[in-house]
Amino acid sequence: MSTLFTEPFFTALVLGALTAGLPLLLAGLGEQISEKAGVLNIGIEGMMLAGAYGGFLVAYHTGSIWLGYLGGALGGMAVATPMAVLCIRLGLSQIVIGMALTLGAEGTTALLHHFQFAQSYPRLPAVATLAIPGLSAIPVIGPALFDRPPIVYLAILAVFLTAYVFRSTHLGLALQAAGDKPEALDAAGVDVVRLRSLAVLATGCLAGVGGAFMAEVGAGIFVPFMTNGAGFIGIVLAMQARGRPFGVLWGALLFGACLSAATALQVAGVSIPTDVVQMLPFVAVLAVLVLLGRKASLPPALGVHYVRGGR
Amino acid sequence: MRNIVRWGVALAVLGMVSFAQAAELKSIAILTPEPGTDYGWNQQGVAAAKAAGAAAGVEVLIADNLGYGDVRPTLRELAQDGAGLLIAHASGYNTAAPEIGAEMKVPVAIVDMPSARKPGAVADYTASGHEGAYLAGRLAAKMSTTGTVGIVVSGEPPSWNAQSSAFAEGARAEKPGITVRYAVIGPAAYSDAAGGKRVTEALIAAGADIIFGQGNGSSFGMLQAVETAKATNGGKVYFIDVIGDKTAIDRGNLLSSVVWNLTPVYSAMIADVRAGTYGSRNYDINLADGSVALLKTAHIPDEVWAQIEALKKDIVDGRIKVTAHYDADTVHKLVTQLPAAP
Known part of the structure; x- marks a missing residue:
């Protein structure tokens, strides 16, 4: 047993937590933007999957990991666009359309994969990392947290940026108003439909990049259905964070840490049924939701179609 | 009336x-x-x-x-x-x-x-390729340079449990002191390629230099992990797959595979439907009729393969009995009871 708990093993666990948590962070941040604006974006799983496919496709054909992220963002936005048109402009059910988009993205990406990659299963090479001088030399956590692909640092920066936008900008106030009292925002001269549409597209962009990260960095390959419900976890994280981007960050890291803890318990041969071990991440998120989410106040206009002059 | x-x-x-x-x-x-x-x-x-x-x-x-x-x-x-x-x-x-x-x-x-x-x-x-998995365990123990082998699965369906336990038994039979690490990616994580890579990397960091992987889409993540990571002793990490033959997409890390051939099973089903006896029995695969086989790749030295062939004959002839343990509890007990590496 003692030979197991080595520095490389702990580093792998911390790295695993970060790698598993980052797509959830991006998806959760995206969902938070939609919900802030009053749109319950159930289609985020499909956006992640489209992003994973788009990201892998572009990265594989261009050899550029950055163009891959761009492809992922476009893939996510491609799924977000019908959400914006059908739900925000035409007023169809956000839940029904969100589920339909997820199913559609699953089928479409699986079909595209079948025609393009199903015989060759190409893999991407290991992604280059950027070591932060000094910090990357810290034992265990240094290589895992401070010698990562640059997209990881940008994702963390996105948390700060989103928090700043929510708290200190007119755009943040407008998003809040679109979810709380859209008619007041309309009266103030802001186009609610346009703002909500942009919020949904931003969600698609972030979720798409999250999916692209999963395919390019997390797996190095795209396979059908590979998001495996990560988008839905992102929705839960956004809700338990009560509109706070840092809440999404902590939730995503907690989920990733629990996944790594579950792996560690199994590798160590701890005699606990696998099902119990595997429940750990979900139980942890549920516990956080129960403990911290009690004061959660969802935007009053969340999921409600806005029609100027409508009641 | x-x-x-x-x-x-x-x-x-x-x-x-x-x-x-x-x-x-x-x-x-x-x-x-x-x-x-x-x-x-x-x-x-x-x-x-x-x-x-x-x-x-x-x-x-x-x-x-x-x-x-x-x-x-x-x-x-x-x-x-x-x-x-x-x-x-x-x-x-x-x-x-x-x-x-x-x-x-x-x-x-x-x-x-x-x-x-x-x-x-x-x-x-x-169907369970447990007899093939036993041979895979013997092969892994022969080829491991770190003294640790790993099993990664994307779920615990009965047929995979049977193969996991047989692999562990095979490894222990070959080298009683070998360490076997075991981890499940997640509940029914069959297509979780990222999870497959993450968990496989953890097992490699725990010392495993041969990974016995069972997963559908997730196995490509496992393959990616062995291709991009080094063993703790700096050596190469190998992958043993199940059911199919990934030789066509191998980049030098595919050691073997417990290959299944379900053709005899489906042929028997068709025959039973035609005979009107369908449902009178269940179906299985085994080494003896060739519906289970261990894949020979260029990474296996000839002398090692000859030993594996001899073991295969022992199984077919009944001199070695490999039991299928379909429940996850038996797999966990087998893995945790293995003695630690010296």
Whole structure:
């Protein structure tokens, strides 16, 4: 047993937590933007999957990991666009359309994969990392947290940026108003439909990049259905964070840490049924939701179609 | 009394029609959750169905890449299209398939539920390559340079449990002091390629230099991990796959695979449907008839392969008995009870 708990093993666990948590962070941040604006974006799983496919496709054909992220963002936005048109402009059910988009993205990406990659299963090479001088030399956590692909640092920066936008900008106030009292925002001269549409597209962009990260960095390959419900976890994280981007960050890291803890318990041969071990991440998120989410106040206009002059 | 006689005659005629239909089997169908080109479980199912269908002269309807959701509409469509046998090639389908089979009066084949067998209606083919997995364990122990081997699975279905336990037993039989690490990616994480890579990297960091991986789409993540990581002693990490042969996409890390051939299983099913005896038994695969085999790759030295061949003969001849343990608890006990590496 003692030979197991080595520095490389702990580093792998911390790295695993970060790698598993980052797509959830991006998806959760995206969902938070939609919900802030009053749109319950159930289609985020499909956006992640489209992003994973788009990201892998572009990265594989261009050899550029950055163009891959761009492809992922476009893939996510491609799924977000019908959400914006059908739900925000035409007023169809956000839940029904969100589920339909997820199913559609699953089928479409699986079909595209079948025609393009199903015989060759190409893999991407290991992604280059950027070591932060000094910090990357810290034992265990240094290589895992401070010698990562640059997209990881940008994702963390996105948390700060989103928090700043929510708290200190007119755009943040407008998003809040679109979810709380859209008619007041309309009266103030802001186009609610346009703002909500942009919020949904931003969600698609972030979720798409999250999916692209999963395919390019997390797996190095795209396979059908590979998001495996990560988008839905992102929705839960956004809700338990009560509109706070840092809440999404902590939730995503907690989920990733629990996944790594579950792996560690199994590798160590701890005699606990696998099902119990595997429940750990979900139980942890549920516990956080129960403990911290009690004061959660969802935007009053969340999921409600806005029609100027409508009641 | 007259009505009773009429009903009796009607039922007898229906019974005769049913047997007649069985004898006139013209097409079968297979449903798979992922693409039939995954070099694994799904591809093996589709390829075997095609081969068995061609040999028996029946048309094979293929519905692949269906995902893990509700396949009832697809099952109905295939039955309406004339399929006389529905092969539901995923454990996640073993509730829907018998239900629709009964509704459409078409026999169905399912996996991971042997107790569901029902004469004329349902048969199970919880195939297990445990004998091949035992050989894979012996091979892994012979080839490991760190003294630690790993098992990564994307779920704990019975057939994989049988192979995991046999692999661990094989490794221990070869080197009693070897350490076997075991981890499940997640609950039914069959397509979680990122999870496969993450967990495999953790096992490699824990000392494993040979990974026995069981997963559908997730196995590509495992493969990616062994291709991009170094063993703790700086050496190369190898991968042992199951069911399919990934040689065509190997980048130098595929050591072997416990290859399945389900063609004899599906051929037997077709024969049983035609004979009207379907559902009277379940189906399995084994080393003796070649439906299970260990893949020889260029990474296995000839002298090691000769030893593996000798062990295979011992199994076929009954000198080595490999028991299939289908429950996860036995796998966990086997793995945790293995002595630590010296």
